[in-house]
Amino acid sequence: MDSTTTVVKGIQPATVDLRGLLKRFGKDVVAVNDVDLFIERGELLTLLGPSGCGKTTILRLIAGLERPTAGQILIDDDDVSRLPAYLRDITMVFQSYALFPHMNVFENVAYGVRVAKRPKQEIEERVHEALAMVGLEDYGKRATNALSGGQQQRVALARALVIRPRVLLFDEPLSNLDAKLRKRVREDIRSLQQRLGITSVYVTHDQEEALAISDRVVVMNQGIIEQIGSPHVLYTRPASRFVADFIGSANFIPGHYDGQAIDVLGYRRPHVQDMASGPVTVMVRPEAIEFAREGEEGVEATYLSSAYLGPVTEFIFDIGGVEVFATISGLGMSVAERGDTVRLRFNEAGVSLLPPE
Ligand SMILES: Nc1ncnc2c1ncn2[C@@H]1O[C@H](COP(=O)(O)OP(=O)(O)O)[C@@H](O)[C@H]1O
Numbered sequence: 001m002d003s004t005t006t007v008v009k010g011i012q013p014a015t016v017d018l019r020g021l022l023k024r025f026g027k028d029v030v031a032v033n034d035v036d037l038f039i040e041r042g043e044l045l046t047l048l049g050p051s052g053c054g055k056t057t058i059l060r061l062i063a064g065l066e067r068p069t070a071g072q073i074l075i076d077d078d079d080v081s082r083l084p085a086y087l088r089d090i091t092m093v094f095q096s097y098a099l100f101p102h103m104n105v106f107e108n109v110a111y112g113v114r115v116a117k118r119p120k121q122e123i124e125e126r127v128h129e130a131l132a133m134v135g136l137e138d139y140g141k142r143a144t145n146a147l148s149g150g151q152q153q154r155v156a157l158a159r160a161l162v163i164r165p166r167v168l169l170f171d172e173p174l175s176n177l178d179a180k181l182r183k184r185v186r187e188d189i190r191s192l193q194q195r196l197g198i199t200s201v202y203v204t205h206d207q208e209e210a211l212a213i214s215d216r217v218v219v220m221n222q223g224i225i226e227q228i229g230s231p232h233v234l235y236t237r238p239a240s241r242f243v244a245d246f247i248g249s250a251n252f253i254p255g256h257y258d259g260q261a262i263d264v265l266g267y268r269r270p271h272v273q274d275m276a277s278g279p280v281t282v283m284v285r286p287e288a289i290e291f292a293r294e295g296e297e298g299v300e301a302t303y304l305s306s307a308y309l310g311p312v313t314e315f316i317f318d319i320g321g322v323e324v325f326a327t328i329s330g331l332g333m334s335v336a337e338r339g340d341t342v343r344l345r346f347n348e349a350g351v352s353l354l355p356p357e
């Protein structure tokens with residue numbers, strides 16, 4: 001691989017192919033357990049999962065900061081598994097506080113190309129180009145600690161882009177920002193990523209962030225991939241209870257499936273899904289539960305409690321011994337005595353089947 005050609009040609013997004021990737025730490029920790037994953041050119045793919053599930057380790061393996069115990073990493077068609085980090089044309093964006101506080105914006109961004117010992121004029125051009133990409137062309141002389149959190153994060157991004165990476169890696173880049181700013185900066189990152197068409201792997205443990213910015217999301221658990229899919233597929237057709245619970249919240253109610261409809265305690269609702277007939281676990285999203293109107297089919301439930309939150313009311317019901325959580329919009333209901341029987345229906349969009357437990 002000739003890294004100077006990518007330098008003059010600008011950003012050349014690549015594919016990333018992880019094959020049987022395994023990473024052990026010591027004897028007992030399997031941080032990444034035989035992962036196969038193909039990342040398309042120009043896509044933003046997010047690794048989502050609880051702390052310790054192996055997300056950062058995968059990024060560090062792709063970047064070349066860790067050596068795999070087994071398996072391969074291909075960038076386009078190059079097997080880079082044994083290539084040192086600085087020859088991979090890959091760069092990582094961290095939280096904004098990874099900036100050097102004693103250097104101005106220009107110097108922070110220039111750092112990556114100075115390390116690569118590029119000529120002075122090229123360094124200047126590339127820093128200007130990178131700052132322009134993130135909308136900070138006039139900020140070169142500013143001190144980084146005089147910038148807002150969002151601007152600092154953009155400097156961190158420019159510092160990565162100045163390398164003209166074939167793949168951009170993000171490790172929880174927003175965790176240092178407050179909630180409002182997180183939303184803005186994540187939209188910045190997404191629109192920049194789309195504009196540049198740059199292949200990106202993004203790590204977060206925040207499911208909303210993952211859904212909001214990704215082309216595809218990989219849900220991880222203990223070093224393995226639980227499911228890969230678009231945000232919509234993961235939300236509407238989670239492959240496991242873990243995914244259903246991790247992305248949004250979910251109720252799990254025992255039922256029966258006959259290929260055309262689900263039966264929950266005698267409430268039959270049409271449903272078609274690639275699933276064997278027989279006992280099933282019916283996953284129902286809280287927002288998919290409604291009160292059945294007069295004459296409408298529904299399942300009998302016992303009202304337990306509710307909390308009025310303005311736009312929605314949160315209810316807890318008992319359905320056949322299972323506590324069920326429902327978020328119902330509007331003014332809620334008039335019957336409000338604990339122990340009252342109500343009839344509920346499930347909206348198709350928020351119903352999916354899982355194997356029985
Ligand atoms: N350098 C290391 N030495 C030993 N164990 C490590 C090291 N880095 C990560 N681990 C372990 O590997 C697992 C995955 O960690 P990590 O990839 O950081 O997870 P995540 O980023 O999803 O929170 C964890 O059990 C963690 O403790």
Ligand SMILES: [Mg+2]
Pocket residue numbers: 055056057
């Ligand atoms: Mg991590």
